Amino acid sequence: MATTSETKKAPSGFFAKVIHHSTEVESPASKIYVYEAPVRFWHWMNALCIVALVVTGYLIGKPLPSIGGEASDHFLFGNIRLIHFAAGQLLIVLLVYRIVWAFFGNEHSHQLFLPPFWSRKWWGEVWHEVRWYSFLEKTPKKYIGHNPLAQLAMFTVFLLPLLNLVATGGALYAEGEGIDSYWYMAFGWVFSVYGDSFNVHTVHRLSMWVIVCFTMIHTYLAIREDIMSRQSLVSTMISGWRYFKDDKE
Amino acid sequence: MASNESFYDVFRQQGISRRSFNKFCSITAASLGLGPAFAPRIAHAMETKRRTPVIWLNGLECTCCSESFIRSSHPLVSDMVLSMLSLDYSEVLMAAAGHQAEAALQETLRDNYGEYILAVEGNPPLNEDGMFCIVGGRPFLEQLQEMAAGAKAVIAWGSCASNGCVQAAKPNPTQATPIHKVIRDKPIIKIPGCPPIAEVMTGVVTYMLTFGEIPPLDRLGRPKMFYGQRIHDKCYRRPHFDAGQFAEAWDDENSRKGYCLYKMGCRGPTTYNACSTVRWNDGVSFPIQSGHGCIGCSEENFWDNGPFYERLAKINTPFFVESDADRIGLGAVAVVGTAIAAHTAASALQRARSNSNAAKSE
Structure with a gap:
């Protein structure tokens, strides 16, 4: 370790550099502050919500074996639904908070929302990452934020399904609240997109499985990259600091 | 059929007492969820308004809507309801047949243009120029469009007219089509159900007669008062x-x-x-x-x-002929899990190899 310069990036200004390309590191300092506290807080709270939502959501579609006794003595299924609705509403609030933060946070905070699909260079780097994961590249490139493939995956198999889950989930919750409720005013349009309530249920459940698959791959790759690549992954989302294991270019 | 008597006139002709009439108005107000204050308004409307002419057409359907309709209990019994309306044409209920029936249809179209309510049971098939449903020697689609042109409002009885129902289920060989896709310039009230509940059918008609307007509808065109909740x-x-x-x-x-x-x-x-x-x-x-x-x-x-x-609904996919969301989801999870295991093994192998290479070169 030759030079250890701790460069803590100050949040960039309003709307500044909203369109952000993944920055390949030219000559990286060995330690860079990447994920600010609000991003890390959102990440772990969102993860907790998703775990709660997937478990309860699965049980809502495939309920536990029936219990006996008097109906008035139990509220098991009601409580499962309560947890699902509470976690879902918390997730929506957190998502709004995260989107707002994308305008105030550093350049990495809006990487999730706007992959540069129009950039040839970016697609080239996506391809490089595909080759790295297929064992065709010897050395991975270094990135301060997400690598381009990760950015593409975050957007297409995480953010879009999540927004779809929020829309369909909000619509299904609105059905319970009633067609004259604010929830229905906000989410009633979903029924014009997907048709009847039954279809919306099916789409909601399929989207859940996309998120489950994403979570598996996301967890695996984060741990693998921590071990195999030249930068820290898991600890970065805890402390915010990205460490580079070598200072070669 | 004369359409210029008031409803009350017709009731009295049929020997219904003033007392029964008031009871009917109270029950109707209650069944529409309007409260007691509306009973006198319903009575007033019944005493002063002309009976509204209704044309009831039947396309591709099973007549379960008509069967349900004639079993309505509130508002009262079927013949009462038939007196409230001036049912000028109904293939199921009218006495006339053949040319006489068609003449009644043309008469209403001519005399009450823009005034009558068109009630449609069933839907038109569009395939083969509509030849899968012939009424009076011509495709039902033609009759439907001709009568819709002069209607004040259109009621889509049942799931056939509202959504297409069984004849529009996959693969829909006759291309049966719900009526809102062929009538686009008239207000359509959808009363889905196979059949709809009798009291829902008569309740909607009563609402329209009482207030002279169509009931509040939800985003799919169904009356909120009956289809507002699951x-x-x-x-x-x-x-x-x-x-x-x-x-x-x-x-x-x-x-x-x-x-x-x-x-x-x-x-x-x-x-x-x-x-x-x-x-x-x-x-x-x-x-x-x-x-x-x-x-x-x-x-x-x-x-x-x-x-x-x-x-869970069955989902047809290219890979599994019949599947559902959970089978597809768990299948995807299994594939991803296997891929992760294989990738872990390959990664470990590669790392071991590069480590031993590094050791050799040192």
């Missing part, structure tokens, strides 16, 4: 649902105890209708009360959202 929201088995008490098989103890039929594929949670409140046959029962899950007959595509006795 069957699940007012189901008497709902406490068992919240408790987590479900029938697991049709012949198990839980089924006998009247537990929730959710696991048996009951469509109550996704179906908008008044079955759990208004019920059927003068409020005697409804499917869930009789121990059978709701099949969602008032919802669009309910035939294609099968099987009726499973919670």
